[in-house]
Amino acid sequence: MENGEEIAVKKLHPVVWIDDEQFKNELNILMRVKHKNIVRLVGYCYHTAQIVVDYKGKPVSASVVERAICLEYMQGGSLADQLSAEPCTLDWDKCYKIIKDICEGLHYLHNVDAPIYHLDLKPANILLDKDMVAKLGDFGLSRLFDAMQTYITESRDMKGTGGYMPPEYINRQQISPKFDIFSLGVIIIQIMAGKDGYFNCADTPPKEFIKHVCENWRMRLQATMSSHLSEEVRTCIEIALKCVEDDRTRRPTIAQIVNELSNIGNKLTALKTFLTSSIGCSS
Template identity: 60%
Template sequence: MELANKFEHTSATTREFTFEFLEQITDNFSDEHVIGRGGYGVVYKGVLENGEEIALKKLHYMPGLGDTQFRNEFNNLMRAQHPNITRLVGYCYHLGHQRIKYKGEYIFAHVEERVLCFEYLQGGSLDKHISDESCGLDWQTRFKIIKGVCLGLNYLHNGSKDPIYHLDLKPANILLDKNMVPKIGDFGLSRLFPSAQTYITINIIGTPGYMPPEYIDRNEITSKYDVFSLGVIIIRIMAGDEGYSKCAHMSSQEFLEHIHENWRKQFQGTMLSHTSDQVKTCIEIALRCVQVDREKRPTIAKIVDELNKVSNFGSKPALNQNTVSGKHLD
């Protein structure tokens, strides 16, 4: 079978599970083990023989699309092994028959079960942690999450000869471990492209609010698709959903000053220079990422470079709290 051939050269650390074993560790995929639901499947929690907790994504049966979804996610996760990308523990592709009683007689129906097994991440998904500046995560945790997501995306775009475009980056698809280290997950819509060019797709599939205008209007896919999604994510991490809604009604400079001032208030006048630089840099990056003209959006490599420059925590003189950088936002 063609799909089975795709799995011949898997990593030694990626196991092939039997469907019966996965049924056993999830009490037959009971509701008590459900930890998430999505458009393509249900996620369950299970525990392996060695005590390792895993998350099992059992895909809904969708002829054709199910194969595509499963194959995309499996192959791209096998290629993308990075600290900020969810680790694939194993998989199950089960073909069988099920006995069903129909009009007083038993028939045997064809059954396909597809399950992807991931490391279980105790922090849950990022969307559960998004809040405005006045509550929730502190700045350093938010900055660590922003940088980690960027490092993971940079690996997808530049970590191998052929770039991987995620195409569904959003807070629900970013998971956090117990130390709040972010890991990009859910590669069901991801695509592997032979080179960094512009591609035209027939079907519009994605999440409203995270899709760039050139994709909505002209079905165009480039690396800047993920960059646009990243910009929306960064703004939501820094300002919450309410803060993001204000972005559309302010100029770039007004929004930068507004968010910076909110964070300055959170520090109660004690914001250090490097922290102020981080806040401003992240806002500026995010605003460039969501530019309508994709040519004005930075590459993910450029974004990582900018974040690295403000990641060092050297002792610097305190910032004049009444000033905000007037950098040009293009």
């Protein structure tokens, strides 16, 4: 832009069922979503032009609508770029920060005045800025609801990405806040155990899978694996397994997840305070 700011422009494919009113409504959703872990909408472009096309051998006039949205540019690419069959190549501190960022962004969406369900949460839709701060993007499938409750969609309207959709949506087309929670669990497992980790955990008893993931990270971190880091690893994989429960009523809410992650930080702060005071007393 003229002020030197880099932005990303996303051109929307023309779709006959999206009318002007629907487009404006989607923009209104994006424009009121403002959070440090949500990709920021900068503006939008909308243009209608008349063109002449050939129809059954005759020239006819037709309207062509061009739409594009302008978003903050995320220099770090997507989380998908960091994932492979093995656990995430980033160090644990960055992985843990990304997990917390995703949870904070989702917590915001689920707790705004009119809750928003993302409905297509996956690594490709989690973008990273130059400082590796994770932000949720691509609300193409998001829906605005008046309350945190369950909705039923028509089977012909089913949309999403295979592997990240919960069983109640696949089997009964149910949409609730627990849809995004299931997707979150799959993403955390992929960060911690690799892309194939989710499919492996399905055939492994939970305690055994948790032990396996913790051991793998302990081997990677070796001497730097403090008891505090060990607790972070264990807590995250335990949360992830709860998120992918087949029974959605057994999955935690995003508020409970954020609170559990915050408790780890509170314990560390308390420990530092205790150690500082102990050193002061001994001196």
